Amino acid sequence: MELVFHEDRKDSMIVELKGEQHTFPALLCWALLKDPKVKVAVYDVPHPLIGTPFLHVKTKGEEPRAALKKALKMIQKEFDSIDAKVSKLRASPAKPKKK
16 A cells, blocks of 8 residues: 555645555544544545545644554554454364264
């Protein structure tokens, strides 16, 4: 994925997420909106077949890039947690089925 910043202001930004479709931008908006300093986090795809998602972020009292970094770390932490749980399940011996 490549990030192209189209607008980068003190309290807002618009970032093009090249190489993405809907899944990651939706996840990113979810993580951004967990931050109380983020007022708006939405994305749009200008054309449904060939469009690239544009992420729009507005903040209050925090730079949007800082909020983006926090959101990315939050996503990484979530995936690490899932990975640890799956690894733990794989490591535990299978219980015999009752007949």
